[in-house]
Amino acid sequence: MEKSFTEGPVFQSLLRFAILVLGALICILTCVLFSSIGYFNVCGKSIPVMIQGITSAFEFRYLSLCQDYRKHL
Numbered sequence: 001m002e003k004s005f006t007e008g009p010v011f012q013s014l015l016r017f018a019i020l021v022l023g024a025l026i027c028i029l030t031c032v033l034f035s036s037i038g039y040f041n042v043c044g045k046s047i048p049v050m051i052q053g054i055t056s057a058f059e060f061r062y063l064s065l066c067q068d069y070r071k072h073l
Contacts (some may be wrong), residue, residue, distance in 0.1 A: 037052060
């Protein structure tokens with residue numbers, strides 16, 4: 001029988017590499033985010049920190065809700 005492209009070793013290696021690069025990018029963006037929050041807190045500019053807190057809370061709750069919904073499908 002013929003294997004599909006997604007079952008091949010080349011595709012699996014590329015997929016692992018893509019996951020690794022995505023993880024590294026997320027780590028870098030997290031560092032930049034927390035550095036900018038600290039910078040704005042020290043400067044006394046609380047609006048960007050407030051906006052970041054609200055969007056993070058919304059995204060976390062939204063993604064949690066989506067994952068819970070998918071479990072029940």
